[in-house]
Amino acid sequence: MLDKLTGNVFYMPAEERTDRPVLGVVCGKNRSFIIDSGNSPAHARQFIKKISTCRVPPPRFLGLTHWHWDHTFGMSAWDIPVIAQEETRIGLEKIKDYDxxxxxxxxxxEQGLExxxxxxxxxxxxxxxxxxxRIELPEMIFPDRVTVDLGGRTCRLESVGGDHDPGSTVIFIPEDKVLFLGDCLAPDLYAPEWxxxxxxxxxxxxxxxxxxxEIFLPGHGNPLEARVFNRELEEWEEIARAVEKMGxxxxxxVAVAKEKLCRELSxxxxxxxxxxxxxxxxxxx
Ligand SMILES: [Zn+2]
Structure with missing residues (x-):
């Protein structure tokens, strides 16, 4: 069984053991859209198997949230066109011929590349x-945003940037008010110090x-309601503002943030x- 976000949007939860991220599927009338490929063909096949046991229309497109291995190394197991933001393609091109x-x-x-x-x-x-x-390159590339029509339901892929990766893309399903976040809120990990x-x-x-x-799903976490997620965003904003003020x-x-949040920091x-x-x-x- 797939986990349900709404009547038409489902996901398979992240698995910490080998850093498998959340994978999503959005169902339109006659076709569905896959969110992220999985961190290996085995991970992708696990999802494909789950999908095949549910009443999900055939997957027709796959959208990537960014190029990092855990979101893309399952690509070769999918036989459908992949849609990605320009920077995601550039990232994949860079690592394509690595051993x-x-x-x-x-x-x-050792070289700081991994x-x-x-x-x-x-x-x-x-x-x-x-x-x-086997690293494959996406077939369809967009600069800022693109909308995919699934029949009665759409997926809006939008580049949002952030520190984690310049190509970070979120995927929004307006009819269901669900937002797949990928890892966009994480820090830059490709630096000696995050x-x-x-x-x-x-x-x-x-x-x-x-x-x-109304529902937010981070790439390595559990779904959050808007009430909880928006409060978290507000608290993070206070912390960033405190950094802006105090350098x-x-x-x-820490003192400014504590005062603004009226509590100790976690x-x-x-x-x-x-x-x-x-x-x-x-x-x-
Ligand atoms: Zn990532």
Missing amino acids: WDDEALNKRV IEFCAEMIKKEFAWDRSQI YYSVERFLPLLEKLKCFGA EDKEGV SEEEEMVEFFMNGLARREN
Whole structure:
């Protein structure tokens, strides 16, 4: 069975063990739309099997939220056109001819081209045979936004940027008011020290608010109602504003944020402040 968001939008939850992200399916009258390909052909096939046991119209398109391995390495298992933002294609083109054996992966980690966490997860997900990793390039490319009509239901793919990846794309289903977020709210992980920047974080929050969604689904989390998600966005905005005001004075940032939120910061929020500090330190260099 698939997990249900609305009568026409379903998903398969993320799995932490090998960093498998959420996969989604949006059903129109005669065709459906797949959100993200899975982190391996095995992950994709697991989803395809689930879909085949439900009353879901045949998948006709696949949309990518960004190029990172966990969202794209399942592409070769899907026999349908893939739609992606320009930067996603560029990201995939860069890694297309990489080798994925231990030696090559370890070397790229040393060179700072690969994240240690991702290398470990790739080794775990493809424990037996990494020669099956085949990176394909998307067939349809859009610069900012594109709408796919599924018959009685549409998917709006929109590039929202942010620190995690410049090509981060969210997928909105206006008829159901569901927003698939991908990883757009995560920090930039492809840096020696993970970071957020106020310049990219605040505009991203503004864009996410504008959809008027009622259900939000992060790429590695559980669905959130608007009431909960919007409050989280407001709290994150307060933290970013505190960074904007106090700059590299970390204790000052924490003090301002605590005052605005009228409470102590959670460990995740303290980590967020740390990531903003890393972002400021990068700017200095
Ligand atoms: Zn990612």
